[in-house]
Amino acid sequence: MDSAKSHVSDGRTVTVTIATVENGIKMTFKTRKSEGQEITSEFTSKLDGKPSEFAEGAHKWKITMWYNRPLDRQMMTMTINHYEPAAADETLMFNKTS
Numbered sequence: 001m002d003s004a005k006s007h008v009s010d011g012r013t014v015t016v017t018i019a020t021v022e023n024g025i026k027m028t029f030k031t032r033k034s035e036g037q038e039i040t041s042e043f044t045s046k047l048d049g050k051p052s053e054f055a056e057g058a059h060k061w062k063i064t065m066w067y068n069r070p071l072d073r074q075m076m077t078m079t080i081n082h083y084e085p086a087a088a089d090e091t092l093m094f095n096k097t098s
Contacts (some may be wrong), residue, residue: 002075005093010034016076016094024048031056 001014011034019026024046031039041056045065054063073096080090 002093002095007091009088009090014092014094016078029056 001016003013013032015030017028017030019028021044024044026042026044028040028042031041033039039057041054043052043054043063045052045063047065049064051062051064054061075096076094078092078094080092082089
């Protein structure tokens, strides 16, 4: 995650690994919170707009994804819209490393 270009509410940093799976993608997140705690979470999505289960440590969430073809294949932008509980949107910017 490019911390200088990202806008997160709690100072965390995130590393994302993306792998293709049958009919979709699997995303693994390594999140380092500002106090140093690291959490690994993952989910699989078919990119069909239907909610997927997302487990972040002990917290369970529903996540909906869609793919918007990137203009720059070396960078990925992830926008997080918080619905429950409501909170300001976050934007995470990632630089491709491999």
